[in-house]
Amino acid sequence: MKFVSTRDASQLFSLGEALFSGYAPDGGLLVPQWLPQVDEATLQKWSQLDYLDLSVEVLYPFVQDDMSRNELHELLEMALKGFDTDLKNLVPVVPMSLEGNNEAPNIFIAELFHGPTFCFKDFGLRVTIQWLNFFATRRNASVTLIVSTTGDTGPAAVQAVQDCNSSSRLGVLVHFPKGQISDFQRKQLTTATSTRVKIVAFQGGGDDMDVPIKNIIMTSKSIHTNDKNRVVCGVNSYNIGRPLMQMVHFVWTYLRVAERRKRDHPSENLQLDIVVPTGAMGNLAGCYMAKKMGVPLGILCAGVNINDITDVVFRTGKLERNIDQQLKKTLSDAINIQLPYNMERLLFYLTEQDHDQIRDWYSQLEGPGRFCDISTSNRWWSKLKSEFQSARVTDEELCEAMRSTLHQYGYWADPHTCVALAAAKKLGYWNEKSNPVAIMATAAPCKFQEAMTKALGVEKWQEYERLHFPTRGKILNEMKEIPTTVYASDATKTLAENQRDWEAKARELIEQFS
Numbered sequence: 001m002k003f004v005s006t007r008d009a010s011q012l013f014s015l016g017e018a019l020f021s022g023y024a025p026d027g028g029l030l031v032p033q034w035l036p037q038v039d040e041a042t043l044q045k046w047s048q049l050d051y052l053d054l055s056v057e058v059l060y061p062f063v064q065d066d067m068s069r070n071e072l073h074e075l076l077e078m079a080l081k082g083f084d085t086d087l088k089n090l091v092p093v094v095p096m097s098l099e100g101n102n103e104a105p106n107i108f109i110a111e112l113f114h115g116p117t118f119c120f121k122d123f124g125l126r127v128t129i130q131w132l133n134f135f136a137t138r139r140n141a142s143v144t145l146i147v148s149t150t151g152d153t154g155p156a157a158v159q160a161v162q163d164c165n166s167s168s169r170l171g172v173l174v175h176f177p178k179g180q181i182s183d184f185q186r187k188q189l190t191t192a193t194s195t196r197v198k199i200v201a202f203q204g205g206g207d208d209m210d211v212p213i214k215n216i217i218m219t220s221k222s223i224h225t226n227d228k229n230r231v232v233c234g235v236n237s238y239n240i241g242r243p244l245m246q247m248v249h250f251v252w253t254y255l256r257v258a259e260r261r262k263r264d265h266p267s268e269n270l271q272l273d274i275v276v277p278t279g280a281m282g283n284l285a286g287c288y289m290a291k292k293m294g295v296p297l298g299i300l301c302a303g304v305n306i307n308d309i310t311d312v313v314f315r316t317g318k319l320e321r322n323i324d325q326q327l328k329k330t331l332s333d334a335i336n337i338q339l340p341y342n343m344e345r346l347l348f349y350l351t352e353q354d355h356d357q358i359r360d361w362y363s364q365l366e367g368p369g370r371f372c373d374i375s376t377s378n379r380w381w382s383k384l385k386s387e388f389q390s391a392r393v394t395d396e397e398l399c400e401a402m403r404s405t406l407h408q409y410g411y412w413a414d415p416h417t418c419v420a421l422a423a424a425k426k427l428g429y430w431n432e433k434s435n436p437v438a439i440m441a442t443a444a445p446c447k448f449q450e451a452m453t454k455a456l457g458v459e460k461w462q463e464y465e466r467l468h469f470p471t472r473g474k475i476l477n478e479m480k481e482i483p484t485t486v487y488a489s490d491a492t493k494t495l496a497e498n499q500r501d502w503e504a505k506a507r508e509l510i511e512q513f514s
């Protein structure tokens with residue numbers, strides 16, 4: 001399998017090259033040249049597998065030019081170590097409704113948060129970082145990973161780097177917006193002691209570091225130049241490694257729901273709808289790729305907070321790069337986003353892999369107009385409306401979803417999962433006639449004391465702490481934080497000027513890794 005840019009099919013990249021870069025040289029995102037197809041018989045076989053073996057089956061076609069099946073198996077085994085549960089229960093898929101309660105009979109929750117840092121990012125990042133380590137060793141290269149986080153990606157990347165073997169030549173530089181991630185998430189970053197980890201707080205919002213990071217990657221010594229031995233590479237979800245691995249949990253969820261539904265609905269031809277709390281859209285991209293491979297997924301729904309660009313695109317077709325807009329603080333900060341990178345992959349698959357269309361839309365978006373309008377193409381606009389839905393969820397609605405989920409179903413859901421739950425309600429899934437739907441529970445409540453307390457009150461939070469707070473989380477809470485470097489923001493400068501300053505500082509820190 002080779003990889004190509006969403007904007008141009010003429011240049012082919014190996015898996016190693018695709019992973020080492022993050023972005024394609026033309027600024028597009030990398031995608032596999034084609035998607036392997038699965039049929040019912042394959043799904044039937046896959047339904048017998050544990051998570052590790054399923055991951056091997058799903059991913060092998062994408063990597064077979066570059067590594068053996070055994071190497072892939074070994075690498076995935078390393079990546080999936082450190083989860084709380086065994087390989088059969090890595091992603092529990094549980095019905096929302098308790099026995100005898102018929103209110104939400106078609107709703108399932110896929111718990112993606114049983115990994116080392118308590119969120120779904122552990123899947124994509126641990127595998128991507130193992131892949132990078134594998135190719136770095138093969139090339140004898142030193143690799144600096146660069147990350148922008150609104151709370152979840154950073155800790156998962158740090159942990160994954162620390163869990164690589166000691167001879168690893170990977171280092172990671174993580175940037176988080178000061179004061180805009182939870183205390184627990186900040187501690188996950190600022191307690192890292194490894195010399196392979198550098199943490200920076202910047203005085204900006206959500207994805208304000210994305211532009212500087214893209215500039216650094218595009219000029220780094222990876223696939224964009226000939227020096228293959230010192231690489232700077234981004235591991236946010238524009239990196240193809242992330243959505244590739246993130247496909248697996250959608251296949252897994254489909255198989256588990258299908259298994260359960262067979263008991264009560266033996267003749268049903270299951271088409272499973274999905275609701276994902278949506279920020280940069282890496283999860284939704286993985287989901288759509290799994291659907292395009294033939295997994296019977298139905299409508300894909302994005303639950304977003306009041307930073308609602310995805311909802312605007314899905315409702316109106318209008319995609320705008322509003323560079324001066326400030327991100328609004330929310331109780332679901334990890335999905336605060338101005339421009340979701342993976343919108344590009346989503347549109348690429350929506351248009352049946354039409355590179356010219358994507359190049360056209362993105363040159364408008366990245367041009368002076370900063371705007372493109374998908375609704376001007378009747379064909380793609382009606383396809384988008386038939387395949388995707390979205391709902392915008394305010395903090396009040398999120399809190400209400402958290403309370404009702406706990407009181408009615410006894411289920412503790414984190415604020416991001418609650419965005420998806422509230423979105424599912426708005427989209428009509430709380431109805432016995434609705435399609436079966438799986439809601440992605442993307443993080444564990446232990447990461448979000450402030451938001452959980454705000455929604456449920458102090459007493460309920462204390463109950464959660466007493467009965468459910470994970471021991472590893474308690475240990476983290478006792479650890480001493482190391483002061484971080486801060487990229488200051490100069491109020492007399494524009495955001496673009498501050499971003500240029502931050503970029504220069506990030507370049508200096510990257511130099512210190514070598």
Ligand SMILES: N[C@@H](CCOP(=O)(O)O)C(=O)O
Binds near residue numbers: 148154279
């Ligand atoms: N929401 C993220 C930041 C961007 O997401 P990613 O999936 O592209 O890494 C976070 O929580 O850090």
